[in-house]
Amino acid sequence: MKNTARALLGAVVASLMTSTAFAEKLTIATVNNGDMIRMQKYTDDFTKKTGHTVEWVTLEENVLRQRVTTDITTKGGAFDIMTIGMYETPIWGKNGWLVSMNDLSAEYNADDILPAMKGGLSYDGTMYAAPFYGESSMIMYRKDLMEKAGLKMPDAPSWSFIAKAARAMTDRSTETNGICLRGKAGWGEGGAFITAMSNSFGARWFDEKWNAQFDTREWSDTLNFFVNMMNDAGPPGFATNGFNENLSLFQQGKCGMWIDATVAASFVTNPKDSTVADKVGFALAPDNGLGKRSNWLWAWALAIPAGTKKEAAAKQFIEWATGTGYIELVAGKEGWANVPPGARTSLYKNPNYTSVPFAKMTMDSILSADPNNSTVDPSPYVGVQFAAIPEFAGIATEVSQEFSAAYAGQQTVAEALAKAQALTNEAMEAAGYR
């Protein structure tokens, strides 16, 4: 009996020592988005399963981008896992700054990741970040206002229908704007929207020799169409509106249509914050008859900086957070409408999830975006609403500033395009592309 007790005690001590020896403290940098905050809430589940603990560093998107870029380029090692997007992943992967995700376990089932997401988070066939959630963009519209205007929204509308509907739904006396779109300067704000829209008009950022294309008819058509429609049916001051400003307008019933991130669907249908929660319909982002829609593709993904001393524990966390088990955990606690969307094929085969109102449209939107073939004419870059080259963020921010100035009436569309053409070519020449 005494020996049995000793043996048991020894086993307990040994097990404690083992778990202590392998328990790591992971520092994870992430963004303040709803799904990320929810993940932080369930970290205990990961700790319970692995013994590893987690320290979260939550930052606003732009601050996070600057912070993790500084750290990874200097090999600072401040973070064991970084939340990055589709823009950074292939660039950082190419530079050898990230750990490959090709060796995740068989149980993780990496083949279940949506091909569009996997493709956008890979470089040269190697996946460098695992998608936590993915998004595209789509139309969210007021069914009651559409009906009042005597129109019916098709599942896959054209830009001409959208412009017609926007003008018909506008009622300045009740501050109802037919359409709300991003006009705010910034490559990830208005820049992302207009680039995705330009794809459907047959425009592209660069030709195959990296020459800027803002002097083409396609870009002129895109910008003129946007400005005319927004002046007629958009909210006042749309040149400074981004995601949050439009979300706020839509939730207060001041927008007939809003084309933006699919993740917004859960916000506008939430009766707690939205006054129009029960009146919202969804449709694919519009096209212009050229075979490309104006929806983008984005993923917030988890990546491990090369050189980390905690690679094994970090991979365990990534498998936990981006695996199917986590989806089931959230579904069990908060319902299927709150699981991270857009990352796994199996989610869209799950009848529990496909019954969520915006699930199908989100999936269709994601599937219709192809980052490797986003433009009508061939282009040398990967990315739908961006070109995955390091110089793009800086150039696109300046270009979107010129565009926003045109939206605000501070210069003409032609002037904005001419400036965009000149500054882009200059920057590309300085960077050695031309």
Next chain:
Amino acid sequence: MAREITSQRKTINTVAAWAIGLLIFFPILWTILTSFKTEAVAIADPPVFLFFDWTLENYSIVQERSNYGRFLWNSILIAVGSTILGLLVAVPAAWSMAFVPSVRTKDILLWMLSTKMLPAVGVLYPIYLLFIQLGLLDSVLGLTIVLMLINLPIIVWMLYSYFKEIPVDILEAARMDGATLKEEILYVLTPMAIPGIASTVLLNIILAWNEAFWTLNLTAAQAAPLTAFIASYSSPEGLFYAKLSAASTMAIAPILIMGWFSQKQLVRGLTFGAVK
């Protein structure tokens, strides 16, 4: 002869001062009010000022989500630490410039001030690399040193201005009585410059408390102060204004209370030597 101020003019001055004061305070008041609104009310158009259902929900969410105590403690350590460290360097420096000036003293003072004109981001990478080498990344000590160095020109300038007001004869008398340099600074100069030192300390604590570039860029999970706490509540996708306002109110509350209680010393110190 002093000008006589009529009661009408006095009233106008008082009203104008209050109006300007309220105008300056309004953004803070609005932040505090927003922190008690729901996200839907926070974005209401037209904006709702006072008549809404007040809620503590945002404070409860912030408390649940973040370790406020740790951020607060880091802020206190960094702000107080950098101020004390700064004083240790600045008092002797200001003494020498005020009482034993050289021909280059004015140039040195201007050069020190000119370092404040350099955009911080210009030296981010060198400082970051240095911190990696020294193992100071995400440490309270590292941040204390950086904030001390950043605010040092202002501390030296302020102390220099106060010291210049003190008659040099008093220090000479102390020296003739056999006081050493240390005794002269500690027992003669410092007590006379207490109002100036107090306002320098207060201003430096406020500057260090509010510093948001280095505190965000040189920290991760361990040494992050309240500026990082605020930054974690801003989001480009989703409504966050009410929660951000609650976080901001919690972050500014300690320094606001400190400023309120010490405003007399602060104003006295800041206007020291301004009116002769």
